[in-house]
Amino acid sequence: MLKINNLAVRYGAIEALRGVSLEVKIGEVVTIIGGNGAGKSTLMKAISGLEPAFAGGIAFEGRDITRMPAHHRVALGISQSPEGRQVFADQSVRDNLLLGAYLRKASDPSIALDVETQFTTFPRLRERQHQLAGTLSGGEQQMLAIARALMARPRLLLLDEPSLGLAPLIVKEIFAVIRALKQSGVTILLVEQMANQALKVADRAYVLKTGEITSSGGARAMLDDPAVREAYLGKH
Numbered sequence: 001m002l003k004i005n006n007l008a009v010r011y012g013a014i015e016a017l018r019g020v021s022l023e024v025k026i027g028e029v030v031t032i033i034g035g036n037g038a039g040k041s042t043l044m045k046a047i048s049g050l051e052p053a054f055a056g057g058i059a060f061e062g063r064d065i066t067r068m069p070a071h072h073r074v075a076l077g078i079s080q081s082p083e084g085r086q087v088f089a090d091q092s093v094r095d096n097l098l099l100g101a102y103l104r105k106a107s108d109p110s111i112a113l114d115v116e117t118q119f120t121t122f123p124r125l126r127e128r129q130h131q132l133a134g135t136l137s138g139g140e141q142q143m144l145a146i147a148r149a150l151m152a153r154p155r156l157l158l159l160d161e162p163s164l165g166l167a168p169l170i171v172k173e174i175f176a177v178i179r180a181l182k183q184s185g186v187t188i189l190l191v192e193q194m195a196n197q198a199l200k201v202a203d204r205a206y207v208l209k210t211g212e213i214t215s216s217g218g219a220r221a222m223l224d225d226p227a228v229r230e231a232y233l234g235k236h
């Protein structure tokens with residue numbers, strides 16, 4: 001579904017990614033694990049079109065999207081839930097969801113159906129649908145960011161650190177949702193510092209270290225790999 005070949009991204013003189021190659025197959029959950037500043041968010045932005053590639057290529061379903069503008073990538077089925085949630089704080093929960101469907105005409109009846117689907121997946125958002133998004137708790141805002149990304153009906157969902165700054169119980173809830181999305185057939189690329197959780201839900205994983213992929217493999221095998229455990233799982 002997604003094939004990245006030798007990707008490099010630069011911020012001026014800073015080489016945030018170099019020689020990154022990876023793939024995501026249809027129906028898979030693939031996770032990218034790596035520490036602070038490894039380049040995880042940069043990779044997500046390069047896939048969604050928010051950061052330009054300096055070199056290399058990105059193909060989605062066999063089509064070269066390397067230079068395609070972000071909104072065209074959304075139309076193809078790539079949707080991102082950004083790091084740090086970034087909901088529209090002064091708009092209601094419902095309006096945030098509607099914004100996720102911005103490529104469809106406002107009168108399209110499928111939008112209301114999709115809002116209903118999100119409320120079924122995230123009952124707390126239904127209860128708070130008329131509340132301003134900025135008044136939600138961190139966990140609820142994360143749910144809203146994921147639900148908003150799903151309103152674009154993605155074939156590939158990009159989740160950038162969905163557990164960031166959340167209490168353990170909420171993290172559990174978020175990962176339960178990711179598991180349910182996987183079962184419903186959504187293909188997911190998940191960036192996480194919580195490697196333990198991410199490796200439990202993923203099929204395969206890549207380790208990103210200072211802009212380069214240093215290892216990759218089955219998620220189960222990674223979870224048992226002493227080097228990965230020591231570097232990313234806090235040795236427990």
Ligand code: ATP
Pocket residue numbers: 011014016034035036037038039040041042043083193
């Ligand atoms: P974190 O988990 O801390 O968010 P990350 O793995 O997502 O880290 P990135 O945010 O992708 O890492 O950053 C990769 C590198 O690129 C870092 O060295 C960072 O300082 C640098 N960087 C990121 N964004 C910019 C920017 N807009 N301008 C300049 N440098 C940037």
